[in-house]
Amino acid sequence: MAGFGDGSRDDFRERVREASDIAEIVGERVALRPAGPGRYTGLCPFHDETAPSFQVNTERGFFHCFGCKESGDVFGFLMKREGLSFVEALQLLARRAGIPILERNPARASRDEQLREVIRKALAHFQSALRSETGRSASVYLRERGISRETIGEYGLGFAAADWDDLSKALQKAEIGKAALTEAGLAREGKRGILFDFFRNRLIVPVFDSHGRAAGFAGRTLDGAEPKYMNSPDSPIFQKRSVLYGLHHQRSAIRRERSAILFEGYFDCLSAWQAGVSGAVAVCGTALTPDHAQLLSRLTREVVLAFDGDAAGRNATRKTLPILLEAPLRVRVLPLTAGRDPDDVLRAEGGEAFRRAIGEAPGFLGFLVDDALSRTSSGAAGGDRADALREVLRVLARVPSPLDREEWLAEAAGPLGFSIEAAREEMARIRREPSQQARPQPGNIQAGPPQPGKPSPGEARPEGSRDSAEPPRDPTPAERDLIRWTRERSAEVAEILRSTDSTDLQGFASSPLLLAMKKAADSEEDLEALLDGIAADGGGDGNDRGGRGDPHSGREAIRRLLIGVEAEPVPLNTRKQTPQDCFDALRLRVLEGRLSGLRDAVRDAGVDVGTLLEELQGVGAEMDALRRGGDSGRPPEAGPKRLSEENADPWGSPPLGAHPPA
Numbered sequence: 001m002a003g004f005g006d007g008s009r010d011d012f013r014e015r016v017r018e019a020s021d022i023a024e025i026v027g028e029r030v031a032l033r034p035a036g037p038g039r040y041t042g043l044c045p046f047h048d049e050t051a052p053s054f055q056v057n058t059e060r061g062f063f064h065c066f067g068c069k070e071s072g073d074v075f076g077f078l079m080k081r082e083g084l085s086f087v088e089a090l091q092l093l094a095r096r097a098g099i100p101i102l103e104r105n106p107a108r109a110s111r112d113e114q115l116r117e118v119i120r121k122a123l124a125h126f127q128s129a130l131r132s133e134t135g136r137s138a139s140v141y142l143r144e145r146g147i148s149r150e151t152i153g154e155y156g157l158g159f160a161a162a163d164w165d166d167l168s169k170a171l172q173k174a175e176i177g178k179a180a181l182t183e184a185g186l187a188r189e190g191k192r193g194i195l196f197d198f199f200r201n202r203l204i205v206p207v208f209d210s211h212g213r214a215a216g217f218a219g220r221t222l223d224g225a226e227p228k229y230m231n232s233p234d235s236p237i238f239q240k241r242s243v244l245y246g247l248h249h250q251r252s253a254i255r256r257e258r259s260a261i262l263f264e265g266y267f268d269c270l271s272a273w274q275a276g277v278s279g280a281v282a283v284c285g286t287a288l289t290p291d292h293a294q295l296l297s298r299l300t301r302e303v304v305l306a307f308d309g310d311a312a313g314r315n316a317t318r319k320t321l322p323i324l325l326e327a328p329l330r331v332r333v334l335p336l337t338a339g340r341d342p343d344d345v346l347r348a349e350g351g352e353a354f355r356r357a358i359g360e361a362p363g364f365l366g367f368l369v370d371d372a373l374s375r376t377s378s379g380a381a382g383g384d385r386a387d388a389l390r391e392v393l394r395v396l397a398r399v400p401s402p403l404d405r406e407e408w409l410a411e412a413a414g415p416l417g418f419s420i421e422a423a424r425e426e427m428a429r430i431r432r433e434p435s436q437q438a439r440p441q442p443g444n445i446q447a448g449p450p451q452p453g454k455p456s457p458g459e460a461r462p463e464g465s466r467d468s469a470e471p472p473r474d475p476t477p478a479e480r481d482l483i484r485w486t487r488e489r490s491a492e493v494a495e496i497l498r499s500t501d502s503t504d505l506q507g508f509a510s511s512p513l514l515l516a517m518k519k520a521a522d523s524e525e526d527l528e529a530l531l532d533g534i535a536a537d538g539g540g541d542g543n544d545r546g547g548r549g550d551p552h553s554g555r556e557a558i559r560r561l562l563i564g565v566e567a568e569p570v571p572l573n574t575r576k577q578t579p580q581d582c583f584d585a586l587r588l589r590v591l592e593g594r595l596s597g598l599r600d601a602v603r604d605a606g607v608d609v610g611t612l613l614e615e616l617q618g619v620g621a622e623m624d625a626l627r628r629g630g631d632s633g634r635p636p637e638a639g640p641k642r643l644s645e646e647n648a649d650p651w652g653s654p655p656l657g658a659h660p661p662a
Helices: 008-019 022-027 074-082 086-097 106-131 133-144 149-155 166-173 178-183 247-257 266-274 290-297 311-326 342-359 364-374 382-396 402-413 420-432 434-438 477-488 490-498 511-522 527-537 554-566 579-602 609-628
Strands: 039-042 054-057 062-065 158-160 187-189 195-197 202-208 214-221 229-231 260-263 280-282 302-306 330-333
Touching: 008 074, 008 086, 008 477, 022 039, 022 054, 022 062, 022 074, 062 074, 074 086, 074 247, 074 554, 086 527, 086 554, 106 133, 106 158, 106 166, 106 178, 106 202, 106 214, 133 158, 133 202, 149 266, 166 178, 166 195, 178 187, 178 195, 247 260, 247 280, 260 266, 266 280, 266 342, 290 311, 302 311, 302 342, 311 330, 311 364, 311 382, 330 364, 364 382, 364 402, 382 402, 382 420, 402 420, 477 490, 477 511, 477 527, 477 554, 477 579, 490 511, 490 527, 490 579, 511 527, 511 554, 527 554
Parallel strands: 260 280, 260 302, 302 330
Antiparallel strands: 039 054, 054 062, 158 202, 187 195, 202 214, 214 229
16 A cells, blocks of 8 residues: 655645646546537546536546536546545556655565565466467367457466476576465475475466456366365465456446446356456455455446356355345346356357346346245245245345335235235344344444434534434535545644544544544554555454445445545645634534533423523533634634634534524
């Protein structure tokens, strides 16, 4: 991950921004035409349209669509168009501009780059072997599978010779040591210190990371040896649980088609590409994980499952569905007859027929109901039907949206012979089970204490809401500016956070992020490193490594919020605003909520009115002090005129007099 010392990160980001022509970057992905000095227009890449409403302004360095309202700078465009994190977009543009990337941890960066170099040399060795007489058996196998030379080159296939140390000897001659070979997962060391190649007599399928860099390999046996496939062990640069085969190759196609096809096997992806079917990806020797689902959810809202038609394929489909639905993704299932896999269909019927079948693939619910019935005896007895319904409901219980749950519950109840009311009751019972309660929702971050169901007189009521326990979905300008100030004055924001009570950060749209920032500040952790990690991975306080889910909750919501804030084209007003101003604005909103709660309490005849009125007066005095530009612990700042001196709250907080007297 790119890293920077204090003050240098913003310099680096601005240097990359200035070196990146937004019209050129966007123009590589969108057909643009001039629309005036420094302006271009074209069809929006983020929604379907026939008349261009998408504009790029090179003078201000941002894009905006007047149709779907998407907007941002050059980093934001790549993040939204390519599904990249902020750090990934920054690094991509830096490499494109030839700007060296500074690293927060040079030792780790150096090690990772060394491992990538080892993998690159190993791939070159495997590819050379496939082209030589040594790889004749692999070439014959590929020809029999109908894989063309073009596909072999496009996906970088290779061959590992049968000798026990063929690769190790070749790379050691290139001055690569034993430690690097074993750490990269290419060799194992025997009892006498002798290296044994991990892949021997196998067709090699390289696996690339999101930047298109070879990170690991899969090896398919050619002599019947078990296992049929071997995959590189996890390493610092390769984790099977978070990489999808073919994603770097199909990223743009998935964006364009607004759909991905998820296969079980590598050859399914190869055959699909060769047949002209786009959007194909596969897992790499492991079951689908929430990380995989999150990768897909950054690019599309729909996934078509195209697993084998045998019992193992149906089982894999059944286990994969809840993870994708939790992401949340819309899922359809391609029906295949028993004994057939997608590769068979593609080779026998061709790409056009397969694309048609993908387009007509039904929603997941039909598969789920049929599968549950087929595995609960004949499906005739009431008990069997009840078991089938419970299986279906256990999957639906993991869907984040209550509206989707209700819709699919209603669709499933009828075919299984139950009323909607009975299915709804059973769903409620399932969701109360300890297994459902204890299992964290994907991406959920417990960044602070839970919000109460209803604020008490001393608690904030965010955004003027008097009774709702739900925080507002969109952050206020004060919240957004505070997050942006973290990039400008990290130390100052950290100091203010340390002196702020956690309760003053609750009840806002950005509360999970603000509370995670406070936790980091209290622990003397680097706030910029925290934001880098969130932008790159979606992580919050580092304690939750589970899946990611509903884009409006948990870890993924924090990531999206941060990305949206950092993509804003309008710069901070550093002359008329400070980080403390942002905190003051948030505190004002907390106090407004408290003021409202106190007024409600004053009307309660059973409460000590005198005490409440005294507290009410104290809250009003603190609000007045904040609006004057200083409180008891902080005098008004000198220098440029403060917004409070101009009698204006920069974020629209109403004056104290706007509240009716108690």
